[in-house]
Amino acid sequence: MNPIKALATYIEDQLNTSRKATKREVVIKEANRNRSSSSKSLLPSTNKTVIYRSDELPKYSKIFDITDRLSLDNSLKESYVILQSKDNESNLYIVCEESKAGLKVDNDYLQIKKRCVDQGFKVKRLFTTKNIIDITNSNFVSSVSKLKQQDEGVYHQLFDSILKKAVDKGTSDVILSVSNNKARVLMRIKGKVKFDTELPVEKARSLASVAYTSLAESGAKEPTYNERKPQDGIINRVINGTDVTVRLATVPAHPNGFDMTMRIMPLGTAQKEQALTTLGYDELQNNLIDFATTIPVGVFLIAGVTGSGKTTTLGTLIRKILRESNGATRVLTIEDPPEHRIDGATQIPVVRANKDSEETSPFNAAMRASLRSDPDVLMPGEIRDSESAKLLVDATLSGHQVYTTVHAPSMFDILVRLRELGVESSVIGSSSFISCLIYQSLVRKVCPHCAVNYYEYKKSQNKDSPMQATLTRLESTFEEKDLKNIKFRNESGCDKCDFEGISGREVIAEVCVPDRQMKNLFMEGRDEEAIQYYRECGGKFIVDHGKDKLLSGIVDIRDLEEKVGRIDMSDISLNELLKKFDNSKKKAPTSTLAGKKRSEAEVVEIKR
Incomplete structure (x- = not known):
């Protein structure tokens, strides 16, 4: 080969190699610039976006942890985290570790998603690195520790204030009823459940969690609180200088709530002997x-x-x-x-x-x-x-x-x-x-100070009143001389009975x-x-x-029949029951008479 031509070929080859290297460097630099300017990139052979920076995660109000109804096992927490949207609490983000994006079927994700959907949430799937999942979980653990150190006492005070109010009112049971969008405190007083107050949902959930995990006796409960299953516990507190035992019982409520019932048992002083x-x-x-x-x-x-x-x-x-x-x-x-x-x-x-x-x-x-x-x-x-x-x-x-x-x-x-x-x-x-x-x-028991006697109550009821049937039942069950002793509770009550009409x-x-x-x-x-x-x-x-x-004027017939059933049917036979309620039988006399006449006519015809 001509030396000059060989030199020209060599120079051309070197130039091509240099151009390829330069082009490769440009591609790498461009990729690095893209990653630094934006934390999101596409995974190879997928259309799934990966989040590389924690500040690129959607804004969230809560991370679901072991104490929550959507808790994850420790093994799952290494690859997943569940975030509740700050803008809409019914929306959840299930953030998965980026390697999960390459799976054809991610069974763990599907199970987590089903649990969320069953609880009434809408779900969006995201991907991020394992480091960000670890950082997010560690931040939550840190925030929980701060809550325990700083805010747990607040929930102790809230629990005690509710308990004190219940004891002062003579409450037998306090019920914390929590649903997806409402939390109520109910109290059973004199046998009736009454609304007491409403709490923010998350505050009520935290109160229940602290009551079980922090206040309940360690030997009388399971190691962790889980509102998704029935659990029991015992709490001992001192209220108004008196020892009070509270028996906890929780049950899950569909679709996304629970009830925590607290039976109150004052133990501080021995009860006086009663007849x-x-x-x-x-x-x-x-x-x-x-x-x-x-x-x-x-x-x-x-x-x-x-x-x-x-x-x-x-x-x-x-x-x-x-x-x-x-x-x-x-x-x-x-x-x-x-x-x-x-x-x-x-x-x-x-x-x-x-x-x-x-x-x-x-x-x-x-x-x-x-x-x-x-x-x-x-x-x-x-x-x-x-x-x-x-x-x-x-x-x-x-x-x-x-x-x-x-x-x-x-x-x-x-x-x-x-x-x-x-x-x-x-x-x-x-x-x-x-x-x-x-x-x-x-x-x-009706309040003796404001109870209404039978005849006054009867006058106050119009002909279409649903109580007419009850009044008729009383008149057919008791003699006239007994009716005057029957009392009805006054719905408005008086200052002697706290305006309830009930004295106990x-x-x-x-x-x-x-x-x-x-x-x-x-x-x-x-x-x-x-x-x-x-x-x-x-x-x-x-x-x-x-x-x-009832005949002594102590109880209202409505309250009595709520406990024992209708007073005129406690020992009624099936035959009597059918006769009493079968309206078609009430027309029977006419039909029977007509049948009898036809029968007599047939007899006459036969004789002829």
């Missing part, structure tokens, strides 16, 4: 119960719904036993937890957890231990499972007096409940097992001390015959006790 008649029992019931407490061996069973005063009645009986024995009777109680202090009794506090099995239940363990502690009288607060029912049988048949409660809808349904818990009919009917059966409820609540009940004949019926499972025998002996049912209070 059963003060609670609302009549003289006959009081005498029967007094007799039953003298039976040396047997179980005293009280049934009723939650909040019906069963524990108060139990406490009254135990105080009476201690007083009459001058403290010589050894009484052990097992309570979940103790609701009232009983001087002279050893009160064993236990907390049942949802996860406890019957064998590992601390309540059942305490019952076993108490049987080895030489008691004369045992008071397990409630029999609720087959193991505690078995222990009840062991305690009773080993020669103890036992006082306890069960959940059953009537006095004789206690037998059904015991059988359901595994107690044999042969045991139920044995001579030394049942000493007394009681079913009780609490009914509101008291017991309506049914009491049975079974004899040998009735126990034989129990043993044979002939409960209906036992009920009939009780009735023939003159026994009163709860509706009868309620009628007595």
Whole structure:
């Protein structure tokens, strides 16, 4: 080759190499400029944008953490973070680590998204680096620590202020009811749930979380708070110088909320001994119960719904036993937890957890231990499972007096409940097992200062009033001379009753001390015959006790029938029920007469 031509070729090759290098440098510099001027770029072979700077994340008001209903496991928190939009709290951003963008199917993301959508949120997916996810999570942990250090005390004060108001008002339960866009504090006073105040939703959620994680006793709860599942706990506070125990129970509420119910139990001072008649029992019931407490061996069973005063009645009986024995009777109680202090009794506090099995239940363990502690009288607060029912049988048949409660809808349904818990009919009917059966409820009392008598109330109702049917029912049930004693609560109330028309609540009940004949019926499972025998002996049912209070002007028929049902239909037969409500039967006389005439005409025709 010509030397000059070879030199020219060499120079051309060098120039081309230089141009390619320069072009490559320009592309790299341009890419770097783009990255520095904007934190977003497209992933290779995808259309998914990645965020490289934390300040490029959308503005958010909250990061969902372990204490929230959309909490992530620690393993997921390494690759995902859930942000709540600051502009719209119903919108969430699920921010994924950038490597997840290359997956054809991201099952973890799909599960997280489903949980969010099920809770009523709208979801947008974003991608970022692992560093930014770590930074975002660490910032949240830091902010939570600051909240615990600086603001937790604020929620303690808020809790105490709500609790103080509840105690001052004589509230039995406080309910924190939280939904996606509303949070209310409700209080059950004199048996009725009343609205108290409204809280910002996030404040209410934080209050519930702090109450459970910070205020609740550590041995009486799960390690973490989760509003998406039922949880229980016990809180002990001092209000107005008095020890107050609060029993927490939470349940999730669809689609995006929960209820936290707080049962209030003042324990600071022992309650004064009350007579059963003060609670609302009549003289006959009081005498029967007094007799039953003298039976040396047997179980005293009280049934009723939650909040019906069963524990108060139990406490009254135990105080009476201690007083009459001058403290010589050894009484052990097992309570979940103790609701009232009983001087002279050893009160064993236990907390049942949802996860406890019957064998590992601390309540059942305490019952076993108490049987080895030489008691004369045992008071397990409630029999609720087959193991505690078995222990009840062991305690009773080993020669103890036992006082306890069960959940059953009537006095004789206690037998059904015991059988359901595994107690044999042969045991139920044995001579030394049942000493007394009681079913009780609490009914509101009309204010004696402003109650309206029957005739005044009747005059105030027009012909179209829905109360006309009730008034007619009263007139058909009672004689004219009795109607004058019936009272209705004054809806406006007066200053004596806080303008509620109600002065409090008291017991309506049914009491049975079974004899040998009735126990034989129990043993044979002939409960209906036992009920009939009780009735023939003159026994009163709860509706009868309620009628007595109605005719004494103590209760309003509306409040009574709310507890016992219609007073004219407590023992109605199916035949009578159908006759009463089948309107077509009311035209039957005309049709029957016509049929009779046709029949006579046919007879005449046949004779012809």
